[in-house]
Amino acid sequence: MTRLPSPPLLLITDRCQAARPVEGVVADALAAGCRWVSLREKDLPAAERLALLRRLVALGRPAGAIVTVHADPEAASEADGLHLAAGGDLDAARQRLGPAALIGISCHSGGEVDAAIAAGTDYVTLGPLAPTASKPGYEPTLSLAEAGAIAQRHPGQVIALGGVGPDLLPGLMAGGFAGAAVMGGVMRAGDPIATIREHLTALGAGRA
Numbered sequence: 001m002t003r004l005p006s007p008p009l010l011l012i013t014d015r016c017q018a019a020r021p022v023e024g025v026v027a028d029a030l031a032a033g034c035r036w037v038s039l040r041e042k043d044l045p046a047a048e049r050l051a052l053l054r055r056l057v058a059l060g061r062p063a064g065a066i067v068t069v070h071a072d073p074e075a076a077s078e079a080d081g082l083h084l085a086a087g088g089d090l091d092a093a094r095q096r097l098g099p100a101a102l103i104g105i106s107c108h109s110g111g112e113v114d115a116a117i118a119a120g121t122d123y124v125t126l127g128p129l130a131p132t133a134s135k136p137g138y139e140p141t142l143s144l145a146e147a148g149a150i151a152q153r154h155p156g157q158v159i160a161l162g163g164v165g166p167d168l169l170p171g172l173m174a175g176g177f178a179g180a181a182v183m184g185g186v187m188r189a190g191d192p193i194a195t196i197r198e199h200l201t202a203l204g205a206g207r208a
Contacts, residue, residue: 003102004123005036005066008179009203010159011196012040012070013056017187023055025192030063032196038083040070040183050075068102076101081122086112090119104159108141110150117154125181126150128162129172132184144168148175169202179203 011029015022026037037060039053053067053075060067068081073096076082081102082093093103104123107113116124128140129147140162142150151158152175160172161181169180182199189195 004156004159004179005102007033007035007200007203008159009034009196009199010036010038010125010179010181011186012038012181012183014183014187015041017184019188019190022052022187023059025187025189026056027059028192029186029196030059030065032193033200034196035063035065036068037065038068038070039075039079040083042071046072046075050078053079066102068104073097083125084121090116090121094120106161110142110146110153113150113154113158117157121157123157123159123178124154125159125161126177127160127164127181129160130163130165130168132163144171144175148172148177151178152176166198166202169199170205173203173205173207 011034013022018025037056039056041049053069057067057079066080068083069075069079070083071085073082073093076097082097084105086106088105102122105116105121107116107124107126113124113126126147130140156178158177159179159181160177164180165185186192186195
């Protein structure tokens with residue numbers, strides 16, 4: 001049974017793309033209704049990443065938001081969970097963080113999704129599903145139909161990632177995805193509140 005945050009829109013941070021400090025973008029996203037944020041700042045020194053994570057957790061708590069961190073099991077103990085890179089050690093993460101932590105993993109194929117979910121992950125991200133400005137040249141390896149078929153095998157656990165904008169969201173949600181992840185489109189936005197609201201409206205249209 002899935003236990004994804006509601007609404008199932010995951011905002012992944014990238015301070016290098018952000019139009020202003022990450023905390024400000026996240027605060028706007030929360031104000032717009034986002035309730036799931038993951039800190040993805042792998043190049044930051046561990047102490048700086050932990051300090052930033054603590055600030056985001058402090059922002060998220062009053063809103064009832066879930067705040068996780070990418071690829072930093074130690075810091076994740078001060079948040080709500082952890083997102084692992086493809087091939088990450090799910091068992092070690094669960095043993096370290098306990099049953100209440102929300103743990104996900106990045107996947108790029110049906111086989112990876114099947115294996116991760118069989119191993120006990122709470123959710124997976126699957127993508128990229130369309131060309132994305134966040135990773136130029138990183139092209140989709142799955143068609144939308146193929147990705148949807150994978151998502152349908154694992155109801156409530158597959159999050160669409162990579163080039164996923166409001167135009168694609170209704171179809172992806174109707175096609176079997178449990179939610180979506182966004183990064184650069186929100187980080188770069190001049191008005192993150194409006195951008196998040198556009199995504200949430202499209203997400204809801206696909207879930208109806």
